[in-house]
Amino acid sequence: MISKVKSSAVLGIEAYLVDVEIDLAQGLPSFNLVGLPDAAVKESRERVRAAIKNTGFQFPVKRITVNLAPADIKKEGAAYDLPIAIGILAAQGLIDSQDLDDYLVVGELSLTGDLRRINGALPMAIQAKTEGKKGMILPAINASEAAVVEGIEIIPVNSLLETVDFLNTRMLENAVEVDYKLNLTSDYKVDFAEVKGQQAAKRALEIAAAGGHNVIMIGPPGSGKTMLSRRLPTILPDLSLDEAVELTKIYSILGLLPTDEPLITTRPFRSPHHTTSNAGMIGGGRIPQPGEVSLAHYGVLFLDELPEFNRNVLEVLRQPLEEREVTISRSLTTLTYPANIMLIAAMNPCPCGFHGDSKQNCSCSHYEVERYLNKVSGPLLDRIDIHIEVPRLEAEVISSSPDGESSAQIRARVNKARQIQYKRFKDEEINCNSEMNGRLLEEYCELTIEGKELLKTAIKRLNLSARAYDRILKLSRTIADLAGANKIQEEYIAEAVQYRDLDRKFFAN
Ligand SMILES: Nc1ncnc2c1ncn2[C@@H]1O[C@H](COP(=O)(O)OP(=O)(O)OP(=O)(O)O)[C@@H](O)[C@H]1O
Ligand SMILES: [Mg+2]
Known part of the structure; x- marks a missing residue:
C-alpha cells in the first residue's frame, strides 16, 4: 500500500511543499527514510x-519506505513526524484518505503521541494558501501564528489521536477557537516623553x-545614548500589514514568536552584544539561519560600545546596510534573508569615556x-x-521632570516627511532619502542660491570629502x-x- 501526505518545509523565509510518500511492502521489517533528510x-x-x-495503533510489521520529495532539497527539523505517522496509518487503511x-x-510528535511546537508555521500557511490547499493541520500551539493568513482553514490538533479523529470524521472535537483579529497598532513599552533634555x-x-538615516552617538557614560536609541x-512609521507579515516570517522560522503575539506589529529593536560572531550578526549555520x-x-x-565589536563583524555589516538584504552561502545552499x-x-569618545x-x-x-x-x-x-554628540546632562536637567514631546507627536511629523518621500520615489526603487544615489541626489536636491553658497563655503572651510558632501x-x-519645503534652503x-x-572633532584624520 502506498499513501501520500502533503507537508511543508521552509527554505529562507519561504516555504515549499513536500510530498511525504509512504510505501508498505512485504519483506523483512524495516523503516527507511529517503529524500535528503x-x-x-x-x-x-x-x-x-x-x-x-x-496512541493504541498497530505499528506495521512491514518494510516501510518513506520518501520526502522533492529529493534535491535538504529537509531539516522535526515537523515531518506527523505527516509520516498519518501516512503510515493511511497506508494501513486506518485513515480515510479521501481528499487527504x-x-x-x-x-513534531512526542513519544506519547502529543504534538509539539514547530518553527515556520506562518510561511507554511502562506504557502498552503498559495497552493490552493483547503486547510492546514498543525500543532494547536502554532495555530494563532498560522491563522494570520486568511482564507485557509486552520485545524489545530493536540495529538496524533486528535489528528486521526479529525481526518476520519472531518470534524474537530475540541476545536481550538482561533479568534485573531489583525491589530496593527504598535504598542511600545518606552516613550520619548521619558527622556529629559537632550533636545539636540x-x-x-x-x-x-524621517529619512531612514543611520546614526552614531558619541558621549560620556550615562548620558543617555542607550536610552535614546531604544x-x-x-x-518610526507604523508597519504595514505586508511588512508585519514579512517580519513575522523571520521570527516564525526561528521559533521566536511569542504564543500570544502571532503577528509582530512593533518594529524590532535588536541590541546584540559586542562579542557577537559574524554568524550571529548576519546569519549562518549549516543551513543558514537569519542573524x-x-x-x-x-x-x-x-x-x-561600537569600538568593542570585532572589526570583522563590522565588515560583514556592509553588505546588508547597502543592499537591505543579506546573502549567506554555505556548502549546502545559499540563502537570502x-x-x-x-x-x-x-560609543564613548575614549576608553575612559x-x-x-x-x-x-x-x-x-x-x-589611547x-x-x-x-x-x-x-x-x-x-x-x-x-x-x-550626546553630552552629559546638566544637574538642573537631571533633577527636573521630563517635559519633552511624546513619541506619538514626533512620529506624526516623521510620517508626514515619509509621505513626501513615498510620493517622490514612487517610480524609483527606493523609499527614503538615505537611499538616494548620485543621480537621484542631482534630481531631487534642488538648492536655493543661498543654500548653494553656504554648502560651497562649508566644503571649503571644513575640508569635506565628496562623500561628506553627498x-x-x-x-x-x-x-x-x-x-x-521643496527647495533646500540655507538653514x-x-x-x-x-x-x-563629529568626524572633524573626533575622527580628524
Ligand atoms: N536624558 C535623560 N533623561 C532621563 N534619564 C536619563 C537621561 N540620560 C540618562 N538617564 C538615566 O541614566 C541611565 C543611563 O543612561 P544610558 O544607559 O542611556 O547611558 P549611556 O549613554 O548609554 O551610557 P554608557 O556609555 O555607559 O552606555 C538611564 O537608564 C536613565 O535612567
Ligand atoms: Mg549605553
Missing part, C-alpha cells in the same frame, strides 16, 4: 514508531527616522584615544549619515521634507553640516 528528520522514525504504538491531499500536515539628540533622531523604533540584521528587519539594530535596518551605534567632557578630565593618553577611535573609522562610518545633501533633503544646509561636526 538531516539527522533530526531521521530520528523521526523512533518518535513516529513510539507515538503510533502509544487537500490538507497540509505538519507537527532628539532632533537628530527625528531626522534619522526609543527610535517608537517614532541579528534580519531580526532587526524594518527596525533598529543598535550597536552599543531580508535585512532592511536602521543602524544606530553608540570623558575625552572632550566639559567637567571631568579624561585619563587616556592621546595614543586615537587607537580607540580608529577601531571604527573607515567603511562602516561612511555609511552613517548622522554623527552626534551626506549633507541627503540630510538637508530630509530636513527640508520635515519642514515641508537646512546649516543644520545638516552640524551632523558632520
Whole structure:
C-alpha cells in the first residue's frame, strides 16, 4: 500500500511543499527514510514508531519506505513526524484518505503521541494558501501564528489521536477557537516623553527616522545614548500589514514568536552584544539561519560600545546596510534573508569615556584615544549619515521632570516627511532619502542660491570629502521634507553640516 501526505518545509523565509510518500511492502521489517533528510528528520522514525504504538495503533510489521520529495532539497527539523505517522496509518487503511491531499500536515510528535511546537508555521500557511490547499493541520500551539493568513482553514490538533479523529470524521472535537483579529497598532513599552533634555539628540533622531538615516552617538557614560536609541523604533512609521507579515516570517522560522503575539506589529529593536560572531550578526549555520540584521528587519539594530565589536563583524555589516538584504552561502545552499535596518551605534569618545567632557578630565593618553577611535573609522562610518554628540546632562536637567514631546507627536511629523518621500520615489526603487544615489541626489536636491553658497563655503572651510558632501545633501533633503519645503534652503544646509561636526572633532584624520 502506498499513501501520500502533503507537508511543508521552509527554505529562507519561504516555504515549499513536500510530498511525504509512504510505501508498505512485504519483506523483512524495516523503516527507511529517503529524500535528503538531516539527522533530526531521521530520528523521526523512533518518535513516529513510539507515538503510533502509544496512541493504541498497530505499528506495521512491514518494510516501510518513506520518501520526502522533492529529493534535491535538504529537509531539516522535526515537523515531518506527523505527516509520516498519518501516512503510515493511511497506508494501513486506518485513515480515510479521501481528499487527504487537500490538507497540509505538519507537527513534531512526542513519544506519547502529543504534538509539539514547530518553527515556520506562518510561511507554511502562506504557502498552503498559495497552493490552493483547503486547510492546514498543525500543532494547536502554532495555530494563532498560522491563522494570520486568511482564507485557509486552520485545524489545530493536540495529538496524533486528535489528528486521526479529525481526518476520519472531518470534524474537530475540541476545536481550538482561533479568534485573531489583525491589530496593527504598535504598542511600545518606552516613550520619548521619558527622556529629559537632550533636545539636540532628539532632533537628530527625528531626522534619522524621517529619512531612514543611520546614526552614531558619541558621549560620556550615562548620558543617555542607550536610552535614546531604544526609543527610535517608537517614532518610526507604523508597519504595514505586508511588512508585519514579512517580519513575522523571520521570527516564525526561528521559533521566536511569542504564543500570544502571532503577528509582530512593533518594529524590532535588536541590541546584540559586542562579542557577537559574524554568524550571529548576519546569519549562518549549516543551513543558514537569519542573524541579528534580519531580526532587526524594518527596525533598529543598535550597536552599543561600537569600538568593542570585532572589526570583522563590522565588515560583514556592509553588505546588508547597502543592499537591505543579506546573502549567506554555505556548502549546502545559499540563502537570502531580508535585512532592511536602521543602524544606530553608540560609543564613548575614549576608553575612559570623558575625552572632550566639559567637567571631568579624561585619563587616556592621546595614543589611547586615537587607537580607540580608529577601531571604527573607515567603511562602516561612511555609511552613517548622522554623527552626534550626546553630552552629559546638566544637574538642573537631571533633577527636573521630563517635559519633552511624546513619541506619538514626533512620529506624526516623521510620517508626514515619509509621505513626501513615498510620493517622490514612487517610480524609483527606493523609499527614503538615505537611499538616494548620485543621480537621484542631482534630481531631487534642488538648492536655493543661498543654500548653494553656504554648502560651497562649508566644503571649503571644513575640508569635506565628496562623500561628506553627498551626506549633507541627503540630510538637508530630509530636513527640508520635515519642514515641508521643496527647495533646500540655507538653514537646512546649516543644520545638516552640524551632523558632520563629529568626524572633524573626533575622527580628524
Ligand atoms: N536624558 C535623560 N533623561 C532621563 N534619564 C536619563 C537621561 N540620560 C540618562 N538617564 C538615566 O541614566 C541611565 C543611563 O543612561 P544610558 O544607559 O542611556 O547611558 P549611556 O549613554 O548609554 O551610557 P554608557 O556609555 O555607559 O552606555 C538611564 O537608564 C536613565 O535612567
Ligand atoms: Mg549605553
